[in-house]
Amino acid sequence: MKIVADSSVMYSIAEGADKGIEVMPLSVSIGNETWLEYEEITSPEFLTKVRAGATPTSSCPPVGLMAHAFDTEEEVICLSMASGLSGSYGVAHAQGEQAPHPERVHVINTKTLCVPHRIMALAAVSMRERGLDTATVVANMRAMADSHHSFLIPEDFDFLRRGGRLTPMAAKFAAVLKAVPVMKQTEDGKRLERLAITRSLPKAIGSIVSDLKERGIGKAHYISVSHADNLEAAKLAIEQLRKAFPENRMGIFDLSPAFVTQGGPGCFAIQVIDTTLCPEVDPA
Helix, strand or coil: CEEEEEHHHCCCHHHHHHHCCEEECCEEEECCEEEEECCCECHHHHHHHHHCCCCEEEECCCHHHHHHHHCCCCCEEEEECCECCECHHHHHHHHHHCCCCHHHEEEEECCCCHHHHHHHHHHHHHHHHCCCCHHHHHHHHHHHHCCCEEEEECCCCHHHHHCCCECHHHHHHHHHCCCEEEEEECCCCCCEEEEEEECCHHHHHHHHHHHHHHHCCCCCEEEEEEECCCHHHHHHHHHHHHHHCCCCCEEEEECCHHHHHHHCCCCEEEEEEECCCCCCCCCC
Protein backbone atom coordinates (compact mmCIF):
# COMPACT_ATOMS: atom_id res chain seq x y z
CA MET A 1 0.00 0.00 0.00
CA LYS A 2 1.44 3.34 -1.09
CA ILE A 3 0.64 6.52 0.88
CA VAL A 4 0.76 9.65 -1.29
CA ALA A 5 0.20 13.26 -0.22
CA ASP A 6 0.85 16.72 -1.62
CA SER A 7 3.31 18.93 0.22
CA SER A 8 0.58 20.54 2.29
CA VAL A 9 1.88 17.98 4.81
CA MET A 10 4.90 20.32 5.06
CA TYR A 11 7.51 17.70 4.16
CA SER A 12 10.04 17.71 1.35
CA ILE A 13 10.21 14.67 -0.92
CA ALA A 14 13.15 13.28 1.08
CA GLU A 15 11.51 13.96 4.45
CA GLY A 16 8.31 12.31 3.29
CA ALA A 17 10.16 9.25 2.00
CA ASP A 18 11.85 8.92 5.38
CA LYS A 19 8.37 8.81 6.96
CA GLY A 20 6.93 6.38 4.41
CA ILE A 21 5.01 9.01 2.46
CA GLU A 22 5.43 9.82 -1.24
CA VAL A 23 5.24 13.62 -1.33
CA MET A 24 4.13 15.53 -4.43
CA PRO A 25 5.36 19.14 -4.10
CA LEU A 26 2.98 22.03 -4.66
CA SER A 27 4.22 24.84 -6.90
CA VAL A 28 4.58 28.51 -5.96
CA SER A 29 5.06 31.33 -8.43
CA ILE A 30 6.07 34.97 -8.54
CA GLY A 31 5.80 36.58 -11.95
CA ASN A 32 7.32 34.23 -14.52
CA GLU A 33 9.27 32.21 -11.96
CA THR A 34 7.91 28.98 -10.52
CA TRP A 35 9.38 26.70 -7.87
CA LEU A 36 8.46 23.40 -6.27
CA GLU A 37 8.14 24.18 -2.58
CA TYR A 38 10.72 22.59 -0.27
CA GLU A 39 12.64 21.35 -3.33
CA GLU A 40 13.55 24.57 -5.12
CA ILE A 41 12.67 27.28 -2.59
CA THR A 42 12.42 27.45 1.20
CA SER A 43 9.84 29.28 3.29
CA PRO A 44 12.34 32.00 4.42
CA GLU A 45 13.47 32.57 0.83
CA PHE A 46 9.89 32.82 -0.38
CA LEU A 47 8.83 35.12 2.45
CA THR A 48 11.70 37.47 1.62
CA LYS A 49 10.47 37.78 -1.95
CA VAL A 50 6.85 38.31 -0.88
CA ARG A 51 7.75 40.93 1.72
CA ALA A 52 9.68 42.80 -0.96
CA GLY A 53 6.36 43.40 -2.68
CA ALA A 54 5.94 40.37 -4.93
CA THR A 55 2.49 38.92 -5.55
CA PRO A 56 2.64 35.13 -5.13
CA THR A 57 0.39 32.36 -6.37
CA SER A 58 0.36 28.61 -5.83
CA SER A 59 -0.78 25.61 -7.82
CA CYS A 60 -1.20 21.88 -7.45
CA PRO A 61 1.66 19.42 -7.99
CA PRO A 62 2.73 18.83 -11.61
CA VAL A 63 0.44 16.37 -13.36
CA GLY A 64 3.42 14.23 -14.32
CA LEU A 65 4.30 13.65 -10.66
CA MET A 66 0.76 12.52 -9.90
CA ALA A 67 0.67 10.20 -12.91
CA HIS A 68 3.99 8.67 -11.83
CA ALA A 69 2.76 8.20 -8.25
CA PHE A 70 -0.32 6.34 -9.49
CA ASP A 71 1.55 4.17 -12.03
CA THR A 72 1.94 1.16 -9.77
CA GLU A 73 0.61 -2.30 -9.08
CA GLU A 74 0.08 -1.36 -5.42
CA GLU A 75 -3.00 0.00 -3.72
CA VAL A 76 -2.65 3.78 -3.45
CA ILE A 77 -4.14 6.07 -0.83
CA CYS A 78 -3.71 9.67 -1.95
CA LEU A 79 -4.42 12.30 0.68
CA SER A 80 -5.08 15.66 -0.97
CA MET A 81 -5.36 18.99 0.80
CA ALA A 82 -8.83 20.50 1.20
CA SER A 83 -10.83 20.81 -2.00
CA GLY A 84 -11.71 24.47 -2.50
CA LEU A 85 -8.48 25.68 -0.95
CA SER A 86 -6.49 23.99 -3.71
CA GLY A 87 -7.04 22.23 -7.01
CA SER A 88 -4.96 19.26 -5.88
CA TYR A 89 -7.92 17.03 -5.07
CA GLY A 90 -9.60 17.57 -8.44
CA VAL A 91 -6.41 16.95 -10.40
CA ALA A 92 -5.50 13.90 -8.30
CA HIS A 93 -9.00 12.48 -8.75
CA ALA A 94 -8.77 12.91 -12.53
CA GLN A 95 -5.29 11.36 -12.64
CA GLY A 96 -6.48 8.48 -10.49
CA GLU A 97 -9.19 7.66 -13.01
CA GLN A 98 -6.56 7.56 -15.77
CA ALA A 99 -4.13 5.36 -13.81
CA PRO A 100 -3.27 1.87 -15.10
CA HIS A 101 -5.32 0.44 -12.22
CA PRO A 102 -7.88 3.12 -11.27
CA GLU A 103 -9.70 0.70 -8.98
CA ARG A 104 -6.59 0.62 -6.77
CA VAL A 105 -6.24 4.41 -6.45
CA HIS A 106 -8.18 5.97 -3.58
CA VAL A 107 -8.08 9.77 -3.61
CA ILE A 108 -9.31 11.31 -0.37
CA ASN A 109 -10.28 14.93 0.22
CA THR A 110 -8.76 15.49 3.66
CA LYS A 111 -10.81 18.72 4.03
CA THR A 112 -7.77 20.16 5.78
CA LEU A 113 -4.12 21.11 5.27
CA CYS A 114 -0.83 21.61 7.10
CA VAL A 115 -0.47 19.83 10.47
CA PRO A 116 -3.78 17.90 10.49
CA HIS A 117 -2.95 16.81 6.94
CA ARG A 118 0.50 15.66 8.11
CA ILE A 119 -1.04 13.74 11.00
CA MET A 120 -3.45 11.98 8.64
CA ALA A 121 -0.59 10.93 6.36
CA LEU A 122 1.48 9.67 9.27
CA ALA A 123 -1.58 7.85 10.63
CA ALA A 124 -2.12 6.14 7.27
CA VAL A 125 1.50 4.94 7.32
CA SER A 126 1.07 3.66 10.88
CA MET A 127 -2.13 1.82 9.95
CA ARG A 128 -0.40 0.26 6.95
CA GLU A 129 2.44 -0.92 9.18
CA ARG A 130 -0.08 -2.42 11.60
CA GLY A 131 -1.49 -4.49 8.75
CA LEU A 132 -4.86 -2.77 8.29
CA ASP A 133 -6.42 -3.32 4.87
CA THR A 134 -7.01 -0.54 2.35
CA ALA A 135 -10.76 -0.23 2.97
CA THR A 136 -10.19 0.22 6.70
CA VAL A 137 -7.46 2.82 6.21
CA VAL A 138 -9.66 4.76 3.77
CA ALA A 139 -12.59 4.72 6.21
CA ASN A 140 -10.32 5.86 9.06
CA MET A 141 -8.92 8.71 6.94
CA ARG A 142 -12.41 9.96 6.16
CA ALA A 143 -13.35 9.82 9.83
CA MET A 144 -10.25 11.82 10.75
CA ALA A 145 -10.98 14.36 8.02
CA ASP A 146 -14.34 15.05 9.65
CA SER A 147 -12.75 15.60 13.08
CA HIS A 148 -10.49 18.55 12.30
CA HIS A 149 -11.05 22.28 12.92
CA SER A 150 -8.89 25.07 11.52
CA PHE A 151 -8.60 28.78 12.32
CA LEU A 152 -6.52 31.52 10.77
CA ILE A 153 -5.44 34.94 12.03
CA PRO A 154 -4.06 36.84 9.00
CA GLU A 155 -2.07 40.06 8.92
CA ASP A 156 -3.08 40.91 5.36
CA PHE A 157 -6.51 40.05 3.98
CA ASP A 158 -5.46 40.70 0.39
CA PHE A 159 -3.94 37.23 0.13
CA LEU A 160 -7.23 35.58 1.08
CA ARG A 161 -9.33 37.94 -1.02
CA ARG A 162 -7.26 37.43 -4.18
CA GLY A 163 -7.41 33.67 -3.82
CA GLY A 164 -11.19 33.64 -3.40
CA ARG A 165 -10.84 31.76 -0.13
CA LEU A 166 -13.13 34.04 1.87
CA THR A 167 -16.90 33.78 1.97
CA PRO A 168 -18.52 36.92 0.48
CA MET A 169 -19.56 38.23 3.90
CA ALA A 170 -16.08 37.72 5.32
CA ALA A 171 -14.54 39.53 2.37
CA LYS A 172 -16.87 42.48 2.98
CA PHE A 173 -15.79 42.76 6.61
CA ALA A 174 -12.17 42.29 5.67
CA ALA A 175 -12.21 45.37 3.48
CA VAL A 176 -13.11 47.78 6.28
CA LEU A 177 -11.95 46.37 9.59
CA LYS A 178 -8.68 47.26 11.31
CA ALA A 179 -9.16 45.12 14.41
CA VAL A 180 -7.78 41.58 14.81
CA PRO A 181 -9.94 39.20 12.75
CA VAL A 182 -10.27 35.48 13.29
CA MET A 183 -11.24 33.24 10.39
CA LYS A 184 -12.41 29.65 10.61
CA GLN A 185 -12.61 27.02 7.93
CA THR A 186 -16.14 26.22 6.81
CA GLU A 187 -17.53 22.77 7.61
CA ASP A 188 -17.06 21.61 4.02
CA GLY A 189 -13.43 22.76 4.16
CA LYS A 190 -13.72 24.88 1.02
CA ARG A 191 -13.63 28.45 2.36
CA LEU A 192 -12.89 30.64 5.35
CA GLU A 193 -15.55 32.56 7.21
CA ARG A 194 -15.48 35.10 10.01
CA LEU A 195 -15.44 33.70 13.53
CA ALA A 196 -14.76 36.89 15.48
CA ILE A 197 -13.47 40.45 15.29
CA THR A 198 -11.45 41.38 18.35
CA ARG A 199 -9.44 44.30 19.71
CA SER A 200 -6.27 42.39 20.58
CA LEU A 201 -4.35 39.26 19.71
CA PRO A 202 -4.95 37.58 23.11
CA LYS A 203 -8.70 38.11 22.65
CA ALA A 204 -8.51 36.73 19.13
CA ILE A 205 -6.82 33.58 20.42
CA GLY A 206 -9.36 33.48 23.25
CA SER A 207 -12.20 33.39 20.73
CA ILE A 208 -10.65 30.26 19.21
CA VAL A 209 -10.24 28.67 22.64
CA SER A 210 -13.93 29.36 23.35
CA ASP A 211 -14.99 27.84 20.04
CA LEU A 212 -12.94 24.71 20.67
CA LYS A 213 -14.39 24.32 24.14
CA GLU A 214 -17.92 24.64 22.73
CA ARG A 215 -17.07 21.91 20.25
CA GLY A 216 -16.01 19.71 23.16
CA ILE A 217 -12.62 18.67 21.83
CA GLY A 218 -11.16 15.88 23.91
CA LYS A 219 -7.76 14.85 25.22
CA ALA A 220 -7.04 12.91 22.02
CA HIS A 221 -7.11 16.03 19.85
CA TYR A 222 -3.70 17.25 18.73
CA ILE A 223 -3.49 21.07 18.73
CA SER A 224 -1.05 22.83 16.42
CA VAL A 225 0.01 26.41 15.87
CA SER A 226 1.66 27.06 12.50
CA HIS A 227 3.05 30.43 11.49
CA ALA A 228 4.58 32.36 8.60
CA ASP A 229 7.57 34.00 10.32
CA ASN A 230 5.55 35.08 13.36
CA LEU A 231 7.01 32.99 16.18
CA GLU A 232 6.09 35.56 18.83
CA ALA A 233 2.38 35.25 18.04
CA ALA A 234 2.67 31.45 17.81
CA LYS A 235 4.23 31.28 21.28
CA LEU A 236 1.50 33.51 22.70
CA ALA A 237 -1.13 31.24 21.15
CA ILE A 238 0.43 28.01 22.42
CA GLU A 239 0.67 29.50 25.91
CA GLN A 240 -3.04 30.31 25.98
CA LEU A 241 -3.94 26.94 24.48
CA ARG A 242 -1.87 25.04 27.06
CA LYS A 243 -3.67 26.81 29.87
CA ALA A 244 -7.04 25.93 28.36
CA PHE A 245 -6.18 22.35 27.32
CA PRO A 246 -3.37 21.17 29.64
CA GLU A 247 -3.78 17.48 28.78
CA ASN A 248 -3.60 17.81 25.00
CA ARG A 249 -0.50 17.28 22.88
CA MET A 250 0.58 20.45 21.05
CA GLY A 251 3.31 21.83 18.82
CA ILE A 252 4.52 24.87 16.87
CA PHE A 253 5.33 24.56 13.15
CA ASP A 254 6.57 26.71 10.24
CA LEU A 255 4.12 27.19 7.39
CA SER A 256 5.05 26.22 3.85
CA PRO A 257 5.56 28.60 0.89
CA ALA A 258 2.24 27.49 -0.64
CA PHE A 259 0.36 28.45 2.52
CA VAL A 260 2.07 31.85 2.52
CA THR A 261 0.34 32.50 -0.80
CA GLN A 262 -2.98 31.86 0.95
CA GLY A 263 -2.56 33.44 4.39
CA GLY A 264 0.23 35.91 3.73
CA PRO A 265 3.37 36.77 5.73
CA GLY A 266 2.85 36.97 9.48
CA CYS A 267 -0.31 34.85 9.51
CA PHE A 268 -0.72 31.94 11.88
CA ALA A 269 -3.10 29.02 12.06
CA ILE A 270 -4.52 27.08 15.00
CA GLN A 271 -5.70 23.61 14.07
CA VAL A 272 -6.95 20.52 15.87
CA ILE A 273 -7.62 16.94 14.80
CA ASP A 274 -8.74 13.85 16.70
CA THR A 275 -5.92 11.31 16.98
CA THR A 276 -7.92 8.57 18.72
CA LEU A 277 -7.27 6.30 15.75
CA CYS A 278 -3.52 6.95 15.84
CA PRO A 279 -2.35 8.02 19.33
CA GLU A 280 1.18 6.86 18.51
CA VAL A 281 1.69 9.45 15.77
CA ASP A 282 3.96 12.43 16.54
CA PRO A 283 3.89 15.17 13.86
CA ALA A 284 6.78 17.15 15.32
